[in-house]
Amino acid sequence: MTNQEITNVHELIASTNPSNLQTAFAKLQAAPHSKTVLTYLFILSFFHPDEAVRNQAKPLFKVRAPIGFYANATKELFFAKIVPKSGIPSVFVFTALLEKMHKHGVLDVKVLGVHLIDFWVQSWEFCWKHRAVDAMKLLRRVQKGKSLQLAGSIKAIPEEIWQLTELESLTIINRNLGYISEDIAQLKNLKYLNIQSKLAKFPVGITQLHQLAELKLFINNDQFFGTVPSEVAQLTQLKELTFTSLSGSFPVNFCRITSLERIDLGYSNFEDFPEEVTQLNHLNTLKLNFNENLQLSGLFSKLHKISSLKNLDLSFCKLNTLPDEVALLDQVEKLNIAGCHLRSLPTHIEDMVSLKYLDISHNHFEQLPKVVHKLPRLEQVKTDQGVIDIQQG
CATH class of the missing domain: 3.80.10.10 (Ribonuclease Inhibitor)
Incomplete structure (x- = not known):
């Protein structure tokens, strides 16, 4: 089964039409064994938001998966653990679980990234780290309207983010992030900026965000506030400032x-x-x-x-x-x-x-x-x- 054929099946399942769903599973069942099909069945079995779909996919996945991998996956991947009652999963949980599964070498990381991001944007960090999806397409998928919240633990964020010049709201939550490019100045329409990290230096590019109305800085680094430049006076629209x-x-x-x-x-x-x-x-x-x-x-x-x-x-x-x-x-x-x-x-x-x-x-x-x-x-x-x-x- 080619990647395009998997994409076609993915579209059938996404339609939520019972007839399309039946057709999709018939195609998956008839497909010859491959890493591509196994990976897609893995996604459906453990990450699909609909329990009925997960239950229908698991028997097919069990037949195709290596015994040890299936046992490990069923032990680690409880949907209630991945998606709490609040309905808002954690990027950190997603990243840790996906990395653990990826280490087995059973799954196709490209297939995993391309289709899992459609169900859960919280998989963005894993997808970006393994270059499973084009960075700009990935950010567009995570973006909601003119707002973007990027939570993660990687030490560098995609530089493509500074090309999203229509953004009005940006939140970056990353305890390991020590640097933000001066290219943040390109986000000329930004009105709300929230950074939670361990930045060593105040990004001077922020001082060019002349539409900024609210700035929140939760920085775990004692040296950071000593680097605030005099150019912040240029933020003449800033009404609210928060830092701890x-x-x-x-x-x-x-x-x-x-x-x-x-x-x-x-x-x-x-x-x-x-x-x-x-x-x-x-x-x-x-x-x-x-x-x-x-x-x-x-x-x-x-x-x-x-x-x-x-x-x-x-x-x-x-x-x-x-x-x-x-x-x-x-x-x-x-x-x-x-x-x-x-x-x-x-x-x-x-x-x-x-x-x-x-x-x-x-x-x-x-x-x-x-x-x-x-x-x-x-x-x-x-x-x-x-x-x-x-x-x-």
């Missing part, structure tokens, strides 16, 4: 992006912002949760100068005490200090005259602090017992 695991100084060059409206720095451990943070005159939301090293006195005096700041999250920062300088934040409307080991609130918090919502849950308050009733615009307080509506006299 910052343990050194805050990258001062991010303060040059004056269009920023929301910054999420959760799970970082830097001590303070540089004075340049006051340049962020459009910033309305700042998340600093789970940071145990913040120096709040210096922080509050700087944030006070950002009149646009309305929402501040300091939850689970292990503050123990909230300094009086919190009163400087008279522009903040929503303050989250949940889980900070607090036992009291400073008297001067009443000077936060714009505050409407306060979260003090998961602390050590024996009762609602009386000072909250002195906050002139406070509407709600969240405690361990739930949200309390505050009635102003």
Whole structure:
């Protein structure tokens, strides 16, 4: 059976028409034994989304497969293990299982790649690694509209990705990835970029993405944030910035992006912002949760100068005490200090005259602090017992 004949059978099965399905299996049953047919039956037996198709293919696969390989495949490839109840399989699971099966030397890697990718895009990494499918065709198959999510574990991603100039959203999840080409600058229409990796250096090409509105950087490398260039100021459309695991100084060059409206720095451990943070005159939301090293006195005096700041999250920062300088934040409307080991609130918090919502849950308050009733615009307080509506006299 030729590759084209397998493709024809594949199209019959993909139609989901019962008559076509019957014709396809008749062709497979009549086909002479070959690596091509065996590989396609392997795909149908263990990876087809329809259980009825899997059950129909397995007897044919069993007859043609080497005994040891069949036993190993049935032991390793449980559909429930490959595809969880959520219906969203893991690329990492796919890659590991396919590599294990490939090592037996029984399967045709080209046939495996060409047809498996039609059922599960999570097989992309295996397909690319073994050059089973043309890289551009592979990326087009994984791409959804103008969005692409590329999760994997290989140390380099297909350079063809930078040719997808129509992309508006790109997510790269790869703990082993240490480098991204400056050619990322070719993605001129990109509005959303999410990189989770161990990059050693900030890709300067990102600074050329002038349509970028949201940037997320989850980088497991202490040196990375020290390489943020001053050219990031060119990202004049950037509204949201998220990054974690910052343990050194805050990258001062991010303060040059004056269009920023929301910054999420959760799970970082830097001590303070540089004075340049006051340049962020459009910033309305700042998340600093789970940071145990913040120096709040210096922080509050700087944030006070950002009149646009309305929402501040300091939850689970292990503050123990909230300094009086919190009163400087008279522009903040929503303050989250949940889980900070607090036992009291400073008297001067009443000077936060714009505050409407306060979260003090998961602390050590024996009762609602009386000072909250002195906050002139406070509407709600969240405690361990739930949200309390505050009635102003």
